[in-house]
Amino acid sequence: MDETKELEERFAQLRKDLDEGNLHEFRDEFLEMHIYEQGQFYQSLKDDQRLLVYSYLSPKELADMFDVIEEDNEYMKDYLAEMRPSYAAEMLSEMYTDNAVDLLNTLSKKQIAKYLSLMDAEDAAEIKELLHYEDETAGSIMTTEYVSIVANQTVRSAMYVLKNEAKAAETIYYIYVVDQEGRLVGVISLRDLIVSDDDAMISDIMSERVISVHVGDDQEDVAQTFRDYDFLALPVTDYDDHLLGIVTVDDIIDVIDEEAASDYSGLAGVNVEEISENPIKAAGKRLPWLITLLFLGMATASLISHYEVLVSEASILAVFISLITGTAGNAGTQSLAVAVRRLAMNDDKSNTFFATVIGEVLTGVVTGAITGLTIFAIVAVWKGNPILGFVIGMAMMCAITVANLAGSLIPMLMDKLGFDPAVASGPFITTLSDLTSVLIYFNIASMFMNYFIGN
């Protein structure tokens, strides 16, 4: 609390300095702040205040701050647009390449070309290189600011290289060793470098078993390697082992957050990464799903409509519709969550498919049998009607088993077909399970029709 207040006061002072033209005070105080706080401050400014910032600070001084402002910030484009194009281009080339690329990727092709044409040929080439990589691959999240050395030198000379490159590199805590063709042959951590003798040869102390990822690898797999090995950075290579770049742990945290939000959104049937404060906008984002499912729900309604005669003769059947569809929907959601989770955790997907679907169906049989027996007992006592209890119990058991089948089979199939399994959302499974549950329920009830109508 105190820290937040202190920060607010500092921001107020900075804004005052800005408005009153206290150039030196502003620069001293601003540049001493952590880049995250610089970003918070910058985003708290009004349009005309930001224009002053661009004249008080060099593109290079602003670049670090832009590295930490979220690239999905909706105002990012406006910030770039209000800078002089040459200022923006210089700032982009001073940013870490991966962040500059993320930022450029939100712009139109024409704008990207404009900024690239204003940069150094070398910087522009590096950025162009990274712009090619497909979204959600190792290539799309890697940066080219790493430190690489050759093996045939001493620790002392390697430390000398490091000191020179430390300012520009995104991390200096792993140093990658390459051969003359630029192929990755080893790695050494700064920790090992520091505890080694100054005259030791890099080739003797480096680790030759380098864990690396391929440039086309899915970013989720890269994140899994980070989890397994607890690395701070991982080298990225092409298929001929040439070192292309590195992925750092801070980018992996973003990947993990993104994947978690996407799984969660899938289960809920709403994109929680695009939360809007405006009810009209929020409704606009949710309606497509709701209306689509409404039409699927209409199929269930017409199915019940088909059995309207049975219902009018035995209205007691209507009492249990929502209980059966609801319970089966709950079971199906559980299966869906387990299947999606297992897909996310397991690399060897061929075994997972049948094991998961069969496991879920068996789990459905067990939970269905117990839930069915429970409801049989309740209905038999409550309504004094064991036959009705049997119909409800049997329907419950079958409906739960089928819901578990759908909940596991559908995401597994989506995955096989190359879609994100999380797209098979919770609401979709429950709505589909409503349909199958009603079908099962009325079919079983029909077998006992004479009994119901006779009563």
Next chain:
Amino acid sequence: MDETKELEERFAQLRKDLDEGNLHEFRDEFLEMHIYEQGQFYQSLKDDQRLLVYSYLSPKELADMFDVIEEDNEYMKDYLAEMRPSYAAEMLSEMYTDNAVDLLNTLSKKQIAKYLSLMDAEDAAEIKELLHYEDETAGSIMTTEYVSIVANQTVRSAMYVLKNEAKAAETIYYIYVVDQEGRLVGVISLRDLIVSDDDAMISDIMSERVISVHVGDDQEDVAQTFRDYDFLALPVTDYDDHLLGIVTVDDIIDVIDEEAASDYSGLAGVNVEEISENPIKAAGKRLPWLITLLFLGMATASLISHYEVLVSEASILAVFISLITGTAGNAGTQSLAVAVRRLAMNDDKSNTFFATVIGEVLTGVVTGAITGLTIFAIVAVWKGNPILGFVIGMAMMCAITVANLAGSLIPMLMDKLGFDPAVASGPFITTLSDLTSVLIYFNIASMFMNYFIGN
């Protein structure tokens, strides 16, 4: 693929060396592997093979590997139990303190006391200190293996300290500066140390604005600070600013994974972190939820039962029960997900409460009105019955609005009362929304009872 195969072959060779008693070959090959791979290998062994490992490798050599084996591995206790107690105690004291504590926390108090009594007094004291911290706080995930120095020395002498402590510290990439009472006064990164002049004073180059967390802070808040500032480690202090330990980014990745899994589990009504292959066990974990919700569902059934006369006279009403409950349930799930997500993202929770609930209700009115109009049009045309369409449409709109209210209000209230909002699970919200939807539907239908019964 090739890498996996290569690893499998290496493991096979290692097992052969183990079985045939090739001590040196085994040690050379094993100690050259990455600790994560050592862990994979160790977990692939049979009981008697593991016993050989304990005689081939020292507790210290095994400690690094145990640092990366998941603490929630179910066999962890067995591994410890099969070692000689003094061997296990030495290994525990060689592990990073935070990991040793995690591991000990899975044991009984008696066992913990046994191992502690077999350790060095100093190691035991460090572990005891950490055992006290509450679960899910910064204290529970911090380690005490950090590097701290005093400000009044040169870069050269600081580097000397660092070289000596590098082996034992969990990270050496941030060095924390403390005063004589052990209060945190500054921080310097190894990167800054390396690029600085050897004769520069630490007090001149350190950053005095240290971002730190309190030992009692929630681990989720610590994770958020990591996200904001892109740190690799954060210092943990008590309320008088004394440095107690550090949290490293690899532990934060575990925290982020845990929190994501817990939110996801909440929405699904099943704990996805305890996935069992055995259908009976899996069923045992899911049934408590399903049966509890079955009883809540019974309330909905008895409510419908109350309107049985109306249903038997106007069986058309039964056709739309599942459509209304299903759609409202879908909308409620969306609201729940948005509310839980907003709670997770926002620190300043007082503003969030009303803004979120009111926002969700308004969103419910908008989505409800549009969905209601759609179903009105469909029913009016399909059944040629605008009055029935009006009843269904009105009920749909009210049910969606109430579902959004429940979906946002319940998690917000849970949070206010100090519970994890994710416990208000998706299935609970949909089952509750079934009840309110049916209530709304039949109440509106009752107002038009004369019309329906007249028909």
